[in-house]
Amino acid sequence: MELHALFPTVVATDRMAMDPLMLAGQLQTLLSLRGEAYSNPDEGCAWTGDLNGIWQLHEHHDFRSLADEVIARVWIYLEQTGFDLDQIALHLQRCWPVLSAAGQVVGRHHHPNAHVSAIVYLSGDGQGREGALCLHARHQLNELVPGLAVGHGGPIRDHHPRNQHLWTFNPEPGLVVIFPSRLDHSVGENMDEESLRVSLSFDFVLTAQDSSAPAEYLAPHPHQWHRCERPLS
Ligand SMILES: [Fe+2]
Numbered sequence: 001m002e003l004h005a006l007f008p009t010v011v012a013t014d015r016m017a018m019d020p021l022m023l024a025g026q027l028q029t030l031l032s033l034r035g036e037a038y039s040n041p042d043e044g045c046a047w048t049g050d051l052n053g054i055w056q057l058h059e060h061h062d063f064r065s066l067a068d069e070v071i072a073r074v075w076i077y078l079e080q081t082g083f084d085l086d087q088i089a090l091h092l093q094r095c096w097p098v099l100s101a102a103g104q105v106v107g108r109h110h111h112p113n114a115h116v117s118a119i120v121y122l123s124g125d126g127q128g129r130e131g132a133l134c135l136h137a138r139h140q141l142n143e144l145v146p147g148l149a150v151g152h153g154g155p156i157r158d159h160h161p162r163n164q165h166l167w168t169f170n171p172e173p174g175l176v177v178i179f180p181s182r183l184d185h186s187v188g189e190n191m192d193e194e195s196l197r198v199s200l201s202f203d204f205v206l207t208a209q210d211s212s213a214p215a216e217y218l219a220p221h222p223h224q225w226h227r228c229e230r231p232l233s
Pocket residue numbers: 109110111185201
């Protein structure tokens with residue numbers, strides 16, 4: 001019998017060469033950008049730049065070339081998943097650091113503002129002790145009926161590869177992950193007292209190309225948007 005695994009979600013991973021001196025400088029920069037703040041603000045929640053005014057890291061000279069490398073990979077991701085690159089424009093909307101100290105986590109969430117997201121890791125030993133990235137399946141199509149895989153000992157065996165609801169990825173410096181922004185994700189607890197888990201997040205938006213006349217499913221290019229002034233009351 002042949003089994004056809006249909007309708008896959010594509011998550012891309014890649015390895016980026018990291019210059020040790022540059023990496024040390026980037027880590028130093030991120031620590032100084034974090035400043036006195038430590039968490040978000042609950043002390044069990046990792047510090048994230050988007051909630052602390054550090055959300056345009058791609059404009060910072062220490063991170064421009066790294067952002068360019070991520071952008072190049074996102075174009076490849078889009079091409080590999082079937083997008084006609086001649087019909088779209090890609091916009092980097094936001095780039096921010098996430099610093100997770102011992103005992104901290106990032107709760108399950110997705111990025112409703114974006115289309116494609118990427119993460120680059122600046123720390124980690126590949127073992128996941130600093131907290132693995134977890135991608136969560138919103139639906140398990142192979143549970144046959146929604147709710148059949150709730151657990152409590154069955155009826156579906158835990159971690160069966162054809163009924164996965166979770167995928168984890170252990171950070172290491174230079175590893176890149178690219179995934180649809182709608183995918184729920186979280187970060188496990190940093191169990192390493194000695195290490196700070198450091199990653200950079202990127203949110204991208206697709207629109208039509210400038211001066212085209214797209215159908216309603218694809219947003220026009222922002223140059224063609226009309227800002228609506230609030231009426232005087
Ligand atoms: Fe996120």
